[in-house]
Amino acid sequence: QVQLVESGGGLVQAGGSLRLSCAASLNIFSFNVMGWYRQAPGKEREMVAQIASVGSTDYADSVKGRFIVYRDGTKNTMYLQMNNLKPEDTAVYYCNAKYSYNPGDSWGQGTQVTVSS
16 A cells, blocks of 8 residues: 655745655555646645656646646655645645555645635
């Protein structure tokens, strides 16, 4: 069973920055895709950013130019650098990994990000 542990959330003012971390219990290069998702109160969970095993990245339109997803294989950790944060970025952020072996998909416990105006 793959375990993912997020950290780095918190309270920040609009325009500020935060960096989220997702530490995996296995070699992150064994995953097909790792990604960050978020869920705000009353809204559905949405993909924020993801990075494929080959290193290609994808972002939600709402965070392009502000967020950067990257990874460190030596630490089996994926990061989300969030800059120029806006109140609408307030949500619980979840780490996800997709892989070819059972069960195929794992989630972290989530970390709260709150951006004040």
